[in-house]
Amino acid sequence: MKLVVQIPCLNEEETLPSVLESIPTEIPGIDEIVVLIVDDGCSDRTVEVAREHGVTEFVHHVRNQGLGRSFHDGVVRALELGADIVVNTDGDNQYPQDRITDLVQPIIHRQADIVIADRQVDLVEHFSGLKKVLQKAGSTVVNRAAGTKLPDAASGFRAYSRESLMLLNTITRFSYCMETIIQAGNKNMRIASIPVLTNPKTRESRLFKSMPEHIAKSGAAIVRSFMMYKPYVIFAWLTAIFGVLGVIPFARYGVLWLRDTEGGHLQSLLLGALLLIMAFMSLMLGVISDLIRTNRILIEDTLEHTKKMRFGKSGTELLLDQTSEPDFDWPRHHTRSV
Structure with a gap:
């Protein structure tokens, strides 16, 4: 050895x-x-x-x-x-x-x-x-x-x-x-x-x-x-955070509308829409990054076989x-x- x-x-x-x-x-x-x-x-x-x-x-x-x-x-x-x-x-x-x-x-x-x-x-x-x-x-x-x-x-x-x-x-x-x-x-x-x-x-x-x-x-x-192997974890959290934050302005708008409060409060709708768009984008980025992760796994499998062909020694691998x-x-x- x-x-x-x-x-x-x-x-x-x-x-x-x-x-x-x-x-x-x-x-x-x-x-x-x-x-x-x-x-x-x-x-x-x-x-x-x-x-x-x-x-x-x-x-x-x-x-x-x-x-x-x-x-x-x-x-x-x-x-x-x-x-x-x-x-x-x-x-x-x-x-x-x-x-x-x-x-x-x-x-x-x-x-x-x-x-x-x-x-x-x-x-x-x-x-x-x-x-x-x-x-x-x-x-x-x-x-x-x-x-x-x-x-x-x-x-x-x-x-x-x-x-x-x-x-x-x-x-x-x-x-x-x-x-x-x-x-x-x-x-x-x-x-x-x-x-x-x-x-x-x-x-x-x-x-x-x-x-x-x-x-x-x-x-x-x-x-x-970390993102190379578990990107979905990060983007799942971002999706959840932006999603929850995006629902809050809509809920606020609904409560104010039911109370017949004066003013359109369109700013709540705009903020909520922006946050929900960010949540959707995070979800899409998570899907894309997970596909990239899958592709990386396939590439690493190829690299592993290439290394073993280049450096491999029969009977001495410490698997x-x-x-x-x-x-x-x-x-x-x-x-x-x-």
């Missing part, structure tokens, strides 16, 4: 040595470990440092493409290399690489499709009180959209089975973290979580420049991902037997089973 550890990097020459030196060289159940560096437009000696530490596999971006694109391209290369499991970590040494051994065990023992490290945000010293609250709120929103109960949905320290990567299709270029969870949850994959303690902070985040920007981009990614009983225990917060 082959494990590929992919590390997206943007000018990480100072911290990358610590990351590479702490990646396990032997893991029970793993026959081969390959380190893959995703050079996301580095302008320093990141690539040279990686080569000095024995790394031979690279994905190069001429310009910075963002974390989402780096994850996508790294996964494609990992599958080309024949990876059975892909672990994604960071080049800033935020995560304890020695825990990769624990991270992959649920997949090796066929108990999970995806394993996400829980950073236990309350214990992260460099997180402000506001950031801890926002992290928890973000995880709550993602869990509602995905039907999961993950304590740390924003964690980028993850392990994916080969089969799960055949089913996931990332669109967002800002960050893949939220999107892949929502996709996996709506595709009934099993997601596990294990607690880890992060390393001390080495630098400021380069993913966003300010907290409002992070909230806006993360929120947009969550809404976009989990979801009817089997677990035969291994690991420290975890949650496992999503179907």
Whole structure:
């Protein structure tokens, strides 16, 4: 069984040595470990440092493409290399690489499709009180959209089975973290979580420049991902809200008319008509979006078959037997089973 550890990097020459030196060289159940560096437009000696530490596999971006694109391209290369499991970590040494051994065990023992490290945000010293609250709120929103109960949905320290990567299709270029969870949850994959303690902070985040920007981009990614799979939920609520609000002015007009109140009160009719038109438009948009969702499912089926034809390895797919009983225990917060 082959494990590929992919590390997206943007000018990480100072911290990358610590990351590479702490990646396990032997893991029970793993026959081969390959380190893959995703050079996301580095302008320093990141690539040279990686080569000095024995790394031979690279994905190069001429310009910075963002974390989402780096994850996508790294996964494609990992599958080309024949990876059975892909672990994604960071080049800033935020995560304890020695825990990769624990991270992959649920997949090796066929108990999970995806394993996400829980950073236990309350214990992260460099997180402000506001950031801890926002992290928890973000995880709550993602869990509602995905039907999961993950304590740390924003964690980028993850392990994916080969089969799960055949089913996931990332669109967002800002960050893949939220999107892949929502996709996996709506595709009934099993997601596990294990607690880890992060390393001390080495630098400021380069993913966003300010907290409002992070909230806006993360929120947009969550809404976009949710609408891909359950657009009818949003438009059904809009239809109901506008419909109820549209009936109220008509009811007001009827009451005033029965009382013979002076004045035509046409404004009530106009407002009610406008709201009911908006309700009808929301209903039509819901029907159209649901048809688009159906078309997306068919396209994803085609993409899945295309990936398996391109990357498939007979006898090594980790398609989990979801009817089997677990035969291994690991420290975890949650496992999503179907």
